[in-house]
Amino acid sequence: MIKLEDVEKYYGNNRVLKGINLEVRRGDFVSVMGSSGSGKSTLLNLIGGMDRPEKGRIFVDGSEISAYNDEQLTLYRREKVGFIFQFFNLLPNITVFENIAMPLLLNGSDDEKKVFEFIKRVGLEGKENEYPYKVSGGEQQRVAIARALIHEPEIILADEPTGSLDSETGKMIMDLITQLAEEKGKTVILVTHESYIAEYAQRIVRIKDGIILK
Numbered sequence: 168m169i170k171l172e173d174v175e176k177y178y179g180n181n182r183v184l185k186g187i188n189l190e191v192r193r194g195d196f197v198s199v200m201g202s203s204g205s206g207k208s209t210l211l212n213l214i215g216g217m218d219r220p221e222k223g224r225i226f227v228d229g230s231e232i233s234a235y236n237d238e239q240l241t242l243y244r245r246e247k248v249g250f251i252f253q254f255f256n257l258l259p260n261i262t263v264f265e266n267i268a269m270p271l272l273l274n275g276s277d278d279e280k281k282v283f284e285f286i287k288r289v290g291l292e293g294k295e296n297e298y299p300y301k302v303s304g305g306e307q308q309r310v311a312i313a314r315a316l317i318h319e320p321e322i323i324l325a326d327e328p329t330g331s332l333d334s335e336t337g338k339m340i341m342d343l344i345t346q347l348a349e350e351k352g353k354t355v356i357l358v359t360h361e362s363y364i365a366e367y368a369q370r371i372v373r374i375k376d377g378i379i380l381k
């Protein structure tokens with residue numbers, strides 16, 4: 168489903184991905200593990216269509232997303248990808264409900280029933296009218312998980328999703344991501360520097376200094 172061929176990424180003269188080859192099948196859950204600065208977020212952002220590589224090619228479902236123009240990339244991100252970030256990236260001035268509904272709105276839907284269904288599924292009943300800063304970190308990540316899944320993207324990309332949570336809450340969040348991904352048959356790529364988080368995946372890929380280790 169996802170295939171990277173000899174992908175290289177530069178920031179100025181700094182070559183941060185040095186020829187990445189990676190294949191992920193539909194429904195797989197893969198962790199990318201590596202220390203800080205190894206290129207994990209850069210890799211995830213390329214797969215998520217937030218950026219393009221300088222060299223190499225990225226295919227999703229047979230389409231070369233690395234050759235997409237900005238408009239095609241925006242559509243790809245909006246329809247096919249759900250992102251979960253370390254610092255949640257919720258919109259602060261709208262409610263929990265409105266944050267979760269946002270991807271539906273962007274895709275032209277206002278299915279409130281579906282929003283309530285996801286609020287329930289991630290355990291946020293009663294919190295729907297709160298603002299993000301009023302709920303705990305774990306709850307904010309639950310909002311982000313519901314938001315990442317509500318438009319039924321095929322691909323879930325999680326960048327250190329437990330990185331700002333205590334380990335107990337982090338495990339609960341990982342259980343939720345794993346259960347939802349399995350239930351809905353999603354393809355998940357998660358990046359982390361922590362091995363107990365990486366171990367939730369079926370497969371662990373290790374990255375060091377922009378190279379995938381064999």
Ligand SMILES: Nc1ncnc2c1ncn2[C@@H]1O[C@H](COP(=O)(O)OP(=O)(O)O)[C@@H](O)[C@H]1O
Pocket residue numbers: 178183201202203204205206207208209210
């Ligand atoms: N927007 C950027 N501009 C310049 N350098 C960047 C940028 N993003 C990341 N880098 C550099 O690329 C390297 C890899 O970063 P990153 O992918 O964020 O690593 P990780 O997520 O594994 O910590 C680091 O050396 C970082 O400083």
Ligand SMILES: [Mg+2]
Pocket residue numbers: 207208209326
């Ligand atoms: Mg990172």
